Amino acid sequence: MQSEEQQQWLTLHLLYGGRRSLWRALLASFASPAAILEAGPEQWRAAGINPSNQRRQASATIQKQALALYQQLQRLEAELLPLTAPGYPCLLAQIPDPPPLLYVRGNADYLRRPSLAIVGSRKPGSAGLRAAAEFSTAAVRQDLGVVSGLALGVDARAHQSALDSDGITIAVMATGVDYCYPRRHQAMASEIIRRGVLVSEALPGSKPLPSRFPQRNRIISGLSLGVLVVEAAQRSGSLITARVALEQNREVFALPQSVYYGGGAGCNSLLRDGATLVTCADDIFVELGMLLQAQQALQQDVKVELPSELLAVYAMVGFEPVSADALADLLGIGTPTMLAALMELQLRGMVRVEAGQFMRT
CATH class of the missing domain: 1.10.10.10 (Winged helix-like DNA-binding domain superfamily/Winged helix DNA-binding domain)
Incomplete structure (x- = not known):
């Protein structure tokens, strides 16, 4: 993508931010970011978009900010991936509200590989940590990427186990791709950039605002064939991810928990509501069998x-x-x-x- 086009996308992000319904209408109606920026109110109206939503594009301040962001992406060696790009992950493109722009550090091709999301408590017990590690390792052995949110607890153990197994892991961030949260995971984030991929829909420099985490969760499930909830309380971000996954027609898996352990009550609720009960990794791979077999054949360069x-x-x-x-x-x-x-x-x-x-x- 040329420098000018990237700056045009960044200009649009600065102008319209997270207004995803407006983004969808614009991308469906105009062929390029330049066409959106050049269109007048009559063209918006002809496309069925209320021109009252249109903001002034020629602002020198906005253009200066877009140039600064472009230069920052260059320094970060980060990639800007619009929804209209051929390399945009096809599974994510199919969710009801895909991010119009993704910011990527690492190998963007990994976003298109079959993956399993592994999520859970930020304060898991020892059994939860062990399960996160074992299921992550098993996923890598099946040539699956491991997707999670770089959070404390289950997320971190899933990422690290994938790296330790020489696998691919994808960290979906609620911040900009230049801002590691929590800070203690900076070394892990740097390793993921080298051997996996960091991805966010937020502009570089974005801080970890509470509202960004539920939005981040839909990307975790959207990139994945299925979501495994290792351990979750009755009210947790992991349950939000699982419920969004169901809305996205993804498979949801959960580990059964003791009725006396409140930290796992969310998993039991998911199982009651129809999630697939998992006691070993094969329970997941049987459900995802068709695509896994195809991926194995492709990875081994088998001509079928x-x-x-x-x-x-x-x-x-x-x-x-x-x-x-x-x-x-x-x-x-x-x-x-x-x-x-x-x-x-x-x-x-x-x-x-x-x-x-x-x-x-």
Whole structure:
């Protein structure tokens, strides 16, 4: 992406911030950030967008701030990834409110690999820490990335175990990608940049405001095939992640907890409400089997013939953009199954995704 285009995206972020419904309308109606910035009220109205939402784009102050942010991203060796970019993670693009812009430090390609989110208490017991480590290690052995939120407790143990197992881990931040929170995880964050990826929808320099954490959680689940809740109290951020995951048609897994342990009551509530009970890693891998088998074959460079179910999906994907939900309805299958098939086709280079819509390459 050229410097000018990056500064245009940053200008739009400064102008419209986290107004995701407005972003979706703008990205659906205009072909580029330049087109959005150059459009007048009549063009907004013609696109069905209320021009009263439009702000003055020519402000010298805004342009100066955008240039400073661009220079900061360059110093950080960070990547700006718009929703419309071919490299935007296809699973995340399919959630109801995908981030219009992602800021990435590390290898952005890792955002597109099949991954498992592992979340839980910031103050887990020893059993919770052991489970986070063991399930993270098992995920790495299945060529899954491990996604979490860089928080204390379960998150940190999941990240560190993935790194210790020479695996890929993705840390989704509620701050800017230049601001590590909590501060004690700075060394871990630096290691993740080298061997994994840090990602945030917040502008560089953003501090850890309370409102940003629930928004961060939807990205954790959105990047993942499923979410494992290791340990969670009845009211916790991990339960927010799990419930958002269900809304996103993701698989939710939970470890059963003693009825006498209040710190695990949230897991038992999830199980009561229909989450998959997990006692070993294979319980997860059986549920995620189709995509895991495809990923293993691709990682090992095994040439396999296209299975009949993938042929059926590929036959329905044309050269015009179409959503995963629409394809699922046409074939009469669930959206999670359709997303798994589309991801495999994307990994094979047969399908690409733009702004959450799929088409043939």
